[in-house]
Amino acid sequence: MAAYSSPHSQYCANCGTSLDPGALICSNCRRFTHADQMEQLANRARQLTALGQLPAARQHWQAILTLLPPDAAQRQGVLREIEKLDKRMSPPPKKADWAKRLGPLGVVAAFIAKFKTALLLLITKGKFLFSILAFLGVYWSLFGWWFAVGLSASVLLHEMGHYIAVKRFGFKAELPMFLPGLGAYVKWNGANVDPGVRAQISLAGPLFGFVSGLLAYSLYSTTHQMVWLAVAQFAGWLNLINLIPVGIFDGGAAISALGRQQRLMILVTCLALAFILHEWAFGFVALGAGYRIWKRDFSLEPRQGIAFAYIAIAAANGLLSWYCFNMTRLLLHRAV
Numbered sequence: 520m521a522a523y524s525s526p527h528s529q530y531c532a533n534c535g536t537s538l539d540p541g542a543l544i545c546s547n548c549r550r551f552t553h554a555d556q557m558e559q560l561a562n563r564a565r566q567l568t569a570l571g572q573l574p575a576a577r578q579h580w581q582a583i584l585t586l587l588p589p590d591a592a593q594r595q596g597v598l599r600e601i602e603k604l605d606k607r608m609s610p611p612p613k614k615a616d617w618a619k620r621l622g623p624l625g626v627v628a629a630f631i632a633k634f635k636t637a638l639l640l641l642i643t644k645g646k647f648l649f650s651i652l653a654f655l656g657v658y659w660s661l662f663g664w665w666f667a668v669g670l671s672a673s674v675l676l677h678e679m680g681h682y683i684a685v686k687r688f689g690f691k692a693e694l695p696m697f698l699p700g701l702g703a704y705v706k707w708n709g710a711n712v713d714p715g716v717r718a719q720i721s722l723a724g725p726l727f728g729f730v731s732g733l734l735a736y737s738l739y740s741t742t743h744q745m746v747w748l749a750v751a752q753f754a755g756w757l758n759l760i761n762l763i764p765v766g767i768f769d770g771g772a773a774i775s776a777l778g779r780q781q782r783l784m785i786l787v788t789c790l791a792l793a794f795i796l797h798e799w800a801f802g803f804v805a806l807g808a809g810y811r812i813w814k815r816d817f818s819l820e821p822r823q824g825i826a827f828a829y830i831a832i833a834a835a836n837g838l839l840s841w842y843c844f845n846m847t848r849l850l851l852h853r854a855v
């Protein structure tokens with residue numbers, strides 16, 4: 520008896536009808552003979568896609584095609600997945616080799632283009648760096664090194680957010696590195712990773728940063744030491760700044776997973792918050808979103824959920840900063 524029972528190939532797992540050798544579908548209940556195997560293959564293909572291992576993912580979808588009957592409606596869906604992978608594996612042709620096509624004029628054009636981004640970076644980053652330092656200096660003189668300790672802990676928590684997210688997606692990562700005076704970063708190999716996954720890793724930082732701000736605020740509400748209010752405010756503000764969707768900011772990577780509509784959503788919400796709360800950092804996030812709409816580097820598969828998370832995390836950080844700032848002002852006013 521045991522010699523006959525190879526239920527996978529001989530009998531339908533659903534109704535027990537005996538199957539013709541090589542049959543892809545049960546003649547009685549129409550269940551696919553390899554349904555379980557195909558489901559496993561599809562799950563693995565999605566995992567591989569999320570990990571950025573696109574050729575392997577494509578092979579898995581291809582394997583499903585060989586198990587599906589030729590007239591199955593599901594073939595369309597599988598073919599679409601393969602098409603999507605092919606699109607991602609062959610990036611669109613580079614815009615144009617302007618320098619080559621236009622000769623010396625192209626070199627000048629290329630130089631101006633490069634210079635423009637350098638200028639943009641200098642204006643934005645330089646200004647930020649300066650304002651952050653100025654801000655830091657004021658707090659430093661007010662609260663001394665307890666403020667530095669609190670802020671470093673907050674930055675560390677932000678970075679741990681990235682680290683934990685990287686680990687959760689199964690990548691290797693190094694523990695956060697501190698760059699004295701500049702901040703910190705987590706080193707991991709993000710090349711070829713799905714933009715949606717990368718966006719979640721990027722947003723994990725400001726999310727944990729917000730939690731660090733809340734912790735600082737709860738420290739303030741139990742100890743009534745103003746320094747924790749200052750840490751909470753600065754943490755919220757720093758994480759909001761980090762969501763400006765350009766360059767190496769966390770927002771820059773996160774917005775890459777979004778389409779035009781979602782970017783517009785971020786622009787409008789942050790612009791509204793900038794006007795309502797008089798918080799210019801929101802204005803810069805809106806400005807960045809506008810730049811990324813103009814740049815048109817939209818995602819092929821925009822994720823609505825990431826847009827909502829982006830807005831929620833930006834608003835949470837900004838509101839925390841705004842609330843603590845006004846509270847500080849009120850308390851200082853009362854003290855004088």
Ligand SMILES: [Zn+2]
Binds near residue numbers: 677678681724725769
């Ligand atoms: Zn970050």
